[in-house]
């Protein structure tokens with residue numbers, strides 16, 4: 001392993017999504033472009049990076065708003081779990097039901113997967129791993145010593161399941177995430193970063209999942 005995988009966070013869009021740029025050796029992927037694509041593109045250009053893909057941790061509009069613009073500029077696919085493709089395509093409708101009057105253009109080049117998918121960035125490898133619950137097609141992105149948890153696990157909270165989700169699935173996915181080493185850093189789709197040790201000690205949902213296999 002030569003050099004660190006760089007993790008940069010940019011706050012984007014109407015729901016303050018954590019857009020994450022993972023980069024190594026001039027190559028990068030953009031995770032969860034929540035809008036304000038100019039901000040994302042400026043960051044990519046300023047750091048001299050070549051994007052190879054946009055990745056959505058799930059199909060909610062606040063994680064895919066800037067995807068088509070990034071795709072147009074860099075000719076890269078949007079990678080998303082197969083089960084969240086329809087939700088992603090309907091992002092405009094869902095966004096309007098939230099009272100947000102932005103427009104959404106669905107990306108045209110989409111790559112889907114189920115289960116797991118490995119991606120190489122420079123000399124690092126990350127694994128996209130399905131973790132359903134917040135939505136049927138929610139994924140987490142696992143790297144060395146860190147996990148991008150999307151809207152599945154937050155600092156001191158977990159994702160809601162009332163917009164296309166399932167609570168039993170969320171419990172299973174949280175158990176999977178909490179089984180990683182306690183020193184693992186987590187970068188959620190919203191809010192502050194954390195690590196698994198802090199969540200196991202302080203996050204009431206994580207504690208319940210560990211002790212009695214349920215959220216409440």
Ligand SMILES: [Zn+2]
Nearest residue numbers: 058060134151
């Ligand atoms: Zn969400």
Ligand SMILES: [Zn+2]
Nearest residue numbers: 060062151189
């Ligand atoms: Zn979100």
